[in-house]
Amino acid sequence: MATAGRSGVGTNQEDVRRHNLGTALGHVHRAGRISRAELTARMGLNRSTIAGLVAELESLGLADQAKPSGTRIGAGRPSVDVKARTGAYVLAVDLRVDGLTVARVGLGGVVRARATGPVPPDHDPYAIADSVVDLMRLVVRDVEPNAALVGVGLGVPGIIRGDDGLVRLAPNLGWHDVPFTKILSERLGPIAMPVLGNDADLGALAEHLRGAGVGVDDLVYLSGEVGVGAGVIVGGRKLEGAGGYAGEIGHMPFLPEGKLCHCGARGCWETEIGAPAIALAVGCPAEQVGALGEFLEGVHEATPDLRVVGRHLGRGLAGAVNLLNPRVIVLGGYLRSLFPLVREDVDAELQVHGLAAPREQVLVTLPGLGGDSVLHGAAELAFEPLLADPVGRLATACLDVDSALAG
Amino acid sequence: MATAGRSGVGTNQEDVRRHNLGTALGHVHRAGRISRAELTARMGLNRSTIAGLVAELESLGLADQAKPSGTRIGAGRPSVDVKARTGAYVLAVDLRVDGLTVARVGLGGVVRARATGPVPPDHDPYAIADSVVDLMRLVVRDVEPNAALVGVGLGVPGIIRGDDGLVRLAPNLGWHDVPFTKILSERLGPIAMPVLGNDADLGALAEHLRGAGVGVDDLVYLSGEVGVGAGVIVGGRKLEGAGGYAGEIGHMPFLPEGKLCHCGARGCWETEIGAPAIALAVGCPAEQVGALGEFLEGVHEATPDLRVVGRHLGRGLAGAVNLLNPRVIVLGGYLRSLFPLVREDVDAELQVHGLAAPREQVLVTLPGLGGDSVLHGAAELAFEPLLADPVGRLATACLDVDSALAG
DNA sequence: ACGCGTTTGTTGTTTGCCACAACGTATACC
DNA sequence: GGTATACGTTGTGGCAAACAACAAACGCGT
Helix, strand or coil, rough: CCCCCCCCCCCCCCHHHHHHHHHHHHHHHHCEEEEEEHHHHHCCCHHHHHHHHHHHHHCCCCEEEECCCCCCCCCCCCEEEEECCCEEEEEEEEEHHHHHHEEEEEHHHEEEEEEEECCCCCCCCHHHHHHHHHHHHHHHCCCCCEEEEEEEEEECCCCEEECCEEEECCCCCCEEEECHHHHHHHHHCCCCCCEEEEHHHHHHHHHHCCCCCCCCCCEEEEECCCCHHHHHEEEECCCCCCCCCCCCCCHHHHCCCCCEEECCCCCCCCCHHHHHHHHHCCCCCHHHHHHHHHHCCCCCCHHHHHHHHHHHHHHHHHHHHHHHHEEEEEEEECCHHHHHHHHHHHHHHHHCCCCCCHHHHHHCCCCHHHHHHHHHHHHHHHHHHHHHHHHHHCCCCCCCCHHHCCC | CCCCCCCCCCCCHHHHHHHHHHHHHHHHHHHHEHHHHHHHHHHHCHHHHHHCCCCCCCCEEEEEEEECCCCCCCCCCCEEEECCCCCCEEEEEECCCCEEEEEEECCCCCCEEHHHEEECCCCHHHHHHHHHHHHHHHCCCCCCCCCCCEEEEEEEECEEEECCCEEECCCCCCCCEECHHHHHHHHHHCCCHHHHHHHHHHHHHHHHHCCCCCCCCCCEEEEEECCCCEEEEECCCCCCCCCCCCCCCCHHCCCCCEECCCCEEECCHHHHHHHHHHHHHHHCCCHHHHHHHHHHHHHCCHHHCCCCHHHHHHHHHHHHHHHHHHEEEEEEHHHHHHHHHHHHHHHHHHHHHCCHHHHHHHHEEECCCHHHHHHHHHHHHHHHHHHCCCCHHHHHCCCCCHHHHHC
């Protein structure tokens, strides 16, 4: 409030412990396996304090200590490794127009089981929620005893209200003000409260934590699904905006008298680099637009029309570079297949329209997690409460999901 | 790092005290005067803890306790007021093309003295630094004894590198990679290390803390000086980007084949709503473009050309709304004079190009601090280290600036 | 094989900060 | 003027991290 980065609220002694325990767990979660010495260095705390924190994580069933993992350098007593116990897990859901993926992801970010299914053709939210639950049953079937479900996260291609997870608008699904969080939570009951996130936001989160943006605190994930959205990480935090709607970069004004966009305006960026525009440029049949990425995989040369799209992409990215000054821009969705074809055109426009200072810092690249960015992001979203307060979250975790879902 | 909002570093017990003391001081600074009971409520700490913190602030010479300030409601013993002692102060500088302002600003945000002067006509950085120091001498002339200078902040109309305060580019001053922080710091010597900020960023900071955006955590300050820049507050923090360059919204691509911009590109937003474009629309003579705001004060009706500018303004703002989802957009600089003339046009375009969800939340308004936003922002920037660590910063504060500047 | 330096884990003690409870005090309200 | 209410003050206690000293485990050189 008063100063940048301070909420204005004081810090309790209890908060200190919670914060440190959560931070320690966060490091373990991110690294999967990390030595206590490394933890000590990263957190800047005393050895004995770290020992206490690790012991508590162990007693909570969140981490195990193990013999040092081979490779060492230099003298001295080898440090004990701390590794994430995958018994604490989340369920992650990637809801797309062209398919549904559910995964069980253990602490440490390991996908332990996954299942995919079709999306009910009419995109009925209730039917989709049923499908999600069906797939969840599959991935928790062989879960070990005493494993604790600590969260459920979903990636949805739409505008999500931060307060309550209402889907304000999901054009590709034809949704408008659909209370999907509520619908799903009724089916999950006491298992866990699901958390919804915009697909691009989750892509950004995942790439920041485990993909092409590890160690990068300023990152833009541009998601080409049918429309174009962005997830933004600034200063290591998600850019959310007042209502959680931030990132709708596809609707930046781009052409004064351009094509009509589904949002009602003319000339949105999305009308030039969205799936329909690209489909037109490469001759992709209308019924395959939903799977444009796969179609683009079969294209090996950029047509002049496609190169125009590439230039539009570059010019729009320049706007993001000038306004947000990211260090990395990750191109996800079908842009993953498009970018290699038009890289030079993108770079050329970026060179022209990007200001020198921010342009020099930015790297445009492909997702480090391939097509799984959103899925991993949904998992990370679900893990967040655990990392914010391990003890508190674990108290409400569900231990027997298998039978709870069966009933 | 691991979770949103956590840097990955642990919290020390010493950190707790520093944080709480700084937060308490931040509240006092923001409010100017606040009761201990209110402090207790806002910080969520115990009464006795607050008593200790306030006592320490008092002994540091940063705050005074005083009798309750009259108006009360309800029963009970009245709470003692804590008020900022303006003896701790900063020097704030607003450097513009058309003039130089230096102010002595006390803790609490009160301007205790101010002085203005012309900018050397050739914009020579060394001459400007000399002018700044001259004006500083004036404002510290009548400073009370034992007053401590805790910081120097400057607003500069340009792109500032976050690391070292190098001015990468200041088109209106004709600067390119000018180490102005270094130049000024050589003149100030041990008095204080000056901190530079982009003018729009500082405008945003000031409006967030003391202007039209008090209590608003997501805000955009759009600054119309000669070019157009933005300062952005997201989630209560400054949007800085990887190198501190974020916010150059004037160079968003806006028209595919627009006018040539000084940045080298064509069709930047700035070419349509920058001072030259507006001057053309209202018939402002070329030599008065630097003081376009004053000229616009004399305009009482929007010409068709001006209304076109208004629509461009609205369309560009819609982009900011869609991407950043702010709750408040503050229009500063000459936009302050322009906006009342073209409000309907701006709103109309915002209506068309803004997505419903973020559009419903945003309010476009004028600065609460009038033309002093940047000056106040510079002061707040200078206060930041004090609020982050009162004891540490005070240890390096300068107590006799008057004679130090004389030498 | 052995000793040495180095690094880390462990243990017990100390320090520092906040919470809490009990009491004193100052106001509003009846 | 009595009472309820809210706040300041004081002393006590608890808790978490720092610290110091020692033990343990390794590399390295002789």
